[in-house]
Amino acid sequence: MSTHELYAVVMAGGSGTRFWPASRKTLPKQFLPISGSKVMIRDTVDRLKGLVPPERILVVTGAVHAPLVGRHLRKLPPENVLCEPVGRNTTPCVAWAAAEIARRSPASVQIVLPSDHVIRPPAKFRRTLAAAAEEAADSGALLTLGVRPTFPSTGYGYIECGDLLHTRPGAAVHEVSRFVEKPDSERAEGFLRSGRFLWNAGIFVWSTASILAALREHAATTLSGIEQILRAGDDQTLARVWPNLPSVAIDVAVMEKARSVRVVPIEFEWSDVGSWTALPDVHPADEHAHVIAGGAQLLAQDASNCIAYGPKGEIIALLGVRDLVVVHSGKVTLVIPRERAQDVRALVAELEKRDPRFI
Amino acid sequence: MSTHELYAVVMAGGSGTRFWPASRKTLPKQFLPISGSKVMIRDTVDRLKGLVPPERILVVTGAVHAPLVGRHLRKLPPENVLCEPVGRNTTPCVAWAAAEIARRSPASVQIVLPSDHVIRPPAKFRRTLAAAAEEAADSGALLTLGVRPTFPSTGYGYIECGDLLHTRPGAAVHEVSRFVEKPDSERAEGFLRSGRFLWNAGIFVWSTASILAALREHAATTLSGIEQILRAGDDQTLARVWPNLPSVAIDVAVMEKARSVRVVPIEFEWSDVGSWTALPDVHPADEHAHVIAGGAQLLAQDASNCIAYGPKGEIIALLGVRDLVVVHSGKVTLVIPRERAQDVRALVAELEKRDPRFI
Numbered sequence: 001m002s003t004h005e006l007y008a009v010v011m012a013g014g015s016g017t018r019f020w021p022a023s024r025k026t027l028p029k030q031f032l033p034i035s036g037s038k039v040m041i042r043d044t045v046d047r048l049k050g051l052v053p054p055e056r057i058l059v060v061t062g063a064v065h066a067p068l069v070g071r072h073l074r075k076l077p078p079e080n081v082l083c084e085p086v087g088r089n090t091t092p093c094v095a096w097a098a099a100e101i102a103r104r105s106p107a108s109v110q111i112v113l114p115s116d117h118v119i120r121p122p123a124k125f126r127r128t129l130a131a132a133a134e135e136a137a138d139s140g141a142l143l144t145l146g147v148r149p150t151f152p153s154t155g156y157g158y159i160e161c162g163d164l165l166h167t168r169p170g171a172a173v174h175e176v177s178r179f180v181e182k183p184d185s186e187r188a189e190g191f192l193r194s195g196r197f198l199w200n201a202g203i204f205v206w207s208t209a210s211i212l213a214a215l216r217e218h219a220a221t222t223l224s225g226i227e228q229i230l231r232a233g234d235d236q237t238l239a240r241v242w243p244n245l246p247s248v249a250i251d252v253a254v255m256e257k258a259r260s261v262r263v264v265p266i267e268f269e270w271s272d273v274g275s276w277t278a279l280p281d282v283h284p285a286d287e288h289a290h291v292i293a294g295g296a297q298l299l300a301q302d303a304s305n306c307i308a309y310g311p312k313g314e315i316i317a318l319l320g321v322r323d324l325v326v327v328h329s330g331k332v333t334l335v336i337p338r339e340r341a342q343d344v345r346a347l348v349a350e351l352e353k354r355d356p357r358f359i
Numbered sequence: 360m361s362t363h364e365l366y367a368v369v370m371a372g373g374s375g376t377r378f379w380p381a382s383r384k385t386l387p388k389q390f391l392p393i394s395g396s397k398v399m400i401r402d403t404v405d406r407l408k409g410l411v412p413p414e415r416i417l418v419v420t421g422a423v424h425a426p427l428v429g430r431h432l433r434k435l436p437p438e439n440v441l442c443e444p445v446g447r448n449t450t451p452c453v454a455w456a457a458a459e460i461a462r463r464s465p466a467s468v469q470i471v472l473p474s475d476h477v478i479r480p481p482a483k484f485r486r487t488l489a490a491a492a493e494e495a496a497d498s499g500a501l502l503t504l505g506v507r508p509t510f511p512s513t514g515y516g517y518i519e520c521g522d523l524l525h526t527r528p529g530a531a532v533h534e535v536s537r538f539v540e541k542p543d544s545e546r547a548e549g550f551l552r553s554g555r556f557l558w559n560a561g562i563f564v565w566s567t568a569s570i571l572a573a574l575r576e577h578a579a580t581t582l583s584g585i586e587q588i589l590r591a592g593d594d595q596t597l598a599r600v601w602p603n604l605p606s607v608a609i610d611v612a613v614m615e616k617a618r619s620v621r622v623v624p625i626e627f628e629w630s631d632v633g634s635w636t637a638l639p640d641v642h643p644a645d646e647h648a649h650v651i652a653g654g655a656q657l658l659a660q661d662a663s664n665c666i667a668y669g670p671k672g673e674i675i676a677l678l679g680v681r682d683l684v685v686v687h688s689g690k691v692t693l694v695i696p697r698e699r700a701q702d703v704r705a706l707v708a709e710l711e712k713r714d715p716r717f718i
Contacts, residue, residue, distance in 0.1 A: 021676065297714070301705055314690040315717055317380065317706050320699040321683070326692060331673040333687040335694055340679040346660055347676050355656070358674055 005108040008052040009097040012061040012115035017348040018275045021332035030115040041115040047122040060093045090250040095226045109133045112204040118282045124268040131171035132205040141260040143205040146198025152188035157200040171264045179256045219253045276325045276341040364467040367411040368456040371420040371474035376707040377634040380691035389474040390427045400474040406481040419452045449609040454585045468492045471563040477641045483627040490530035491564040500619040502564040505557025511547035516559040530623045538615045578612045635684045635700040
């Protein structure tokens with residue numbers, strides 16, 4: 001067993017409208033209790049307990065969200081919060097965290113993961129991460145975790161799994177045949193049937209040396225921009241250089257091109273909880289197929305199959321309705337059929353013109 | 360033209376659940392802005408402006424609601440608020456106000472009216488009341504206002520209109536053939552077809568001397584209880600005597616029995632706004648047949664025929680739904696089909712057991 005310091009990089013730069021009106025520009029999904037009683041970023045960090053201590057967890061987030069990180073992650077040292085002046089996708093984020101960790105511990109291994117996924121049980125997750133970290137340290141490969149598809153999703157990128165290289169306790173390590181970007185539904189059906197394809201979950205494990213080498217080879221502009229920022233060490237340089245870094249996903253910039261990439265199919269429960277209709281994936285339904293989240297109480301009569309969300313201390317009362325999403329959050333009440341939940345963005349677009357205070 | 364001081368008695372003792380979750384035990388409908396931007400009791404008092412000055416308006420309300428009366432009717436002298444220890448229907452309420460007004464102005468005429476109706480336009484209403492007051496002063500009769508039915512309601516009492524006695528500017532005064540309590544739907548159909556029946560709107564006009572004489576004849580127990588309360592003039596007597604007064608509507612106790620009763624069919628717009636589904640009667644609908652009230656903004660796409668209610672500064676957002684009642688008020692969100700709006704009482708009944716803080 002190799003000895004290396006293990007770091008974690010929590011990517012918390014996301015902002016979206018799919019959980020509006022609970023999520024807002026100033027309050028993205030990772031800061032909401034979508035999956036349980038705690039906010040998702042807190043669950044993400046707690047899930048690493050026993051594997052990575054708080055002083056080796058870095059969070060990369062938008063500058064406007066830094067106070068939220070501080071409030072929800074009180075044990076995190078303030079210098080471990082990296083504040084992006086603007087969102088530039090995941091490559092600058094990964095490069096910044098990698099370079100920062102290299103200064104602190106050049107021989108370390110890193111886990112890079114989103115802040116807004118649901119993963120259960122935590123012990124199984126940590127076991128897989130620990131095995132993947134060993135693999136990364138020993139092989140120098142860039143590892144990604146892959147999720148066995150349960151339906152022909154057109155919303156995820158796919159990884160074609162290659163030969164099994166070897167099995168560690170908690171992780172079967174495979175070669176990667178190829179990465180495939182979000183497919184159309186026909187291709188997705190084929191991927192599902194073949195049994196060889198995994199969803200790209202956006203969870204990576206690599207040694208600090210390996211990711212820096214890969215960035216230098218495939219994303220040189222970004223890495224040199226980051227090095228310039230770190231050398232200067234001031235906000236002015238960050239504010240000047242960062243916005244000009246290419247906005248590219250790390251999958252596209254590095255993973256699809258790097259020579260030594262491996263995948264570990266996961267054996268634990270995973271969901272990225274992509275919209276209101278994903279709540280039943282992570283919350284038990286009651287006997288009428290209702291799901292309630294956010295802390296509110298549900299009061300339902302002669303109703304079924306509804307998804308309700310509201311803050312603690314509030315009530316969502318439903319009578320004679322079915323298949324609805326009902327949300328109350330921050331002075332907005334939303335009612336929309338489950339099958340149209342993705343159209344919430346149309347309401348947000350109209351509100352952007354009419355009254356942007358609510359988005 | 361007779362000379363008499365005109366008083367008004369606003370009956371604000373009502374408490375119901377039909378506007379839950381906006382209405383609560385501690386906040387009945389008359390204290391909500393159901394019909395416009397002001398609370399209903401304020402509209403009721405403002406509507407009398409120019410006819411009855413604030414110092415001659417008495418409000419009878421539940422003791423727990425007295426602070427709300429004070430907050431919404433700042434010009435009303437505090438001694439004009441009569442606080443019922445418990446609700447005993449309208450006969451004790453009418454008797455108390457009548458006896459109190461008799462002490463201040465024995466030769467006066469009174470208008471007695473509910474606090475939670477919508478009546479438009481106010482000028483036409485005042486003209487009818489002024490004419491009815493003249494009639495009451497001149498004739499000594501007990502007058503009631505009658506509403507021409509627009510559908511065969513089984514929710515109102517009816518008045519069979521007798522011969523036209525005479526016409527004053529603003530009021531045609533008829534004899535009353537009989538009062539009929541809430542009919543079944545077949546009788547209601549017949550009443551509507553006959554053209555002779557009016558809804559009993561619960562708005563009365565009478566001289567103080569006449570109503571006291573009628574109470575002494577037909578509700579002697581109640582009136583002597585009230586006189587005992589006024590003589591003692593202390594809260595202890597009120598608290599001891601009041602709860603034992605018979606709980607009867609003034610229509611049943613007096614109007615149906617009194618000898619000289621007359622009715623004035625109204626020529627203005629009237630609604631008692633009996634439930635959420637009555638909101639379209641008093642609010643203009645938008646081009647998609649939505650009605651929004653309470654002060655909230657409506658944001659609707661691909662939706663129609665919904666009734667929405669929420670406080671000022673909030674948004675009700677609807678997409679892909681129709682024929683719903685959607686309410687947010689006081690930490691409760693309600694979603695119910697329009698045609699089942701009366702079933703809101705079933706939710707309240709369940710909550711009474713589960714968490715009475717919300718009712």
